[in-house]
Amino acid sequence: MNKGEIYIAILCNNAVAPDQIQEVCAGLEEEGVAFLLQKRNNVKNVIQLGSEAASISPLQVGIGVDKNGDLCVHHQKLKQAEPYLQDNLQNARQLGKNAARLVKGLPLSF
Numbered sequence: 001m002n003k004g005e006i007y008i009a010i011l012c013n014n015a016v017a018p019d020q021i022q023e024v025c026a027g028l029e030e031e032g033v034a035f036l037l038q039k040r041n042n043v044k045n046v047i048q049l050g051s052e053a054a055s056i057s058p059l060q061v062g063i064g065v066d067k068n069g070d071l072c073v074h075h076q077k078l079k080q081a082e083p084y085l086q087d088n089l090q091n092a093r094q095l096g097k098n099a100a101r102l103v104k105g106l107p108l109s110f
Contacts, residue, residue: 009057012065027096050074
């Protein structure tokens with residue numbers, strides 16, 4: 001991606017298999033929001049990953065995925081310990097959709 005592109009950053013622990021992230025990405029794609037997926041070597045909890053993702057995202061919204069399959073959506077303006085949403089891989093597509101809806105200013109879907 002070039003510097004002019006906008007996206008939601010997704011940071012995941014290296015232990016997470018790529019197929020486990022597919023549903024998160026599918027939810028973002030369904031809402032028409034681009035994403036950038038990056039793996040992290042250092043072990044962090046899901047909230048730290050989400051907060052870091054939000055800080056590098058041009059849209060100020062990021063998604064963290066830890067090695068246990070926990071997910072969180074974070075916004076750069078929130079305190080690190082208080083993510084916007086938290087869930088697990090069973091609801092990954094919905095979490096991706098809601099992250100995109102946060103960016104677009106639409107109501108969340110449940």
